[in-house]
Amino acid sequence: DAKTTQPPSMDCAEGRAANLPCNHSTISGNEYVYWYRQIHSQGPQYIIHGLKNNETNEMASLIITEDRKSSTLILPHATLRDTAVYYCIVRLLQGAQKLVFGQGTRLTINP
């Protein structure tokens, strides 16, 4: 699986959009970009994933650059409950069973 680089921490005001960047410059053509988050003391939670097109669901939007070397997770209207560690994971659709979580970005939503 390709390595990812994320800022260790970010802050965002409640109600504003939170934009979390991820660099994955060694991504291969058949690897997907996944985002998970872990709220304190809870199990990791899937947010969104994509291959090359931008994706949106009820939780977030995922913007992947045209060269696929980086992506941004967007939480459009952050709430205090979005405070968590966010993990960007690049992996093949098939094959490896385990999820490898890096250090992630600790996002703090401030009132």
Next chain:
Amino acid sequence: NAGVTQTPKFQVLKTGQSMTLQCAQDMNHNSMYWYRQDPGMGLRLIYYSASEGTTDKGEVPNGYNVSRLNKREFSLRLESAAPSQTSVYFCASRDWTGTHLPKNIQYFGAGTRLSVL
């Protein structure tokens, strides 16, 4: 639809005691996983079951055994607990389905917090 349910939520054991952590999913997923997470660290895979009737070792299987009882249930057993097994244990199941975009998503339970004294 409860998703992935783990029991118990908390457990304290003495060194040498045994116990079984239970996990059940109601999403009809084929694959299930057991991870452990130590303080300030990422998840490490202990065992997984790609489908009913099969189990395989992950990266940290020593000291653990698993049973895939049926499609819904995947249990983790500590035969002789050690302080090094103090951790938070997460069970997960995997969804392969998808329409316009294939999935391969793991869904996690709330965790079992285990302390071994």
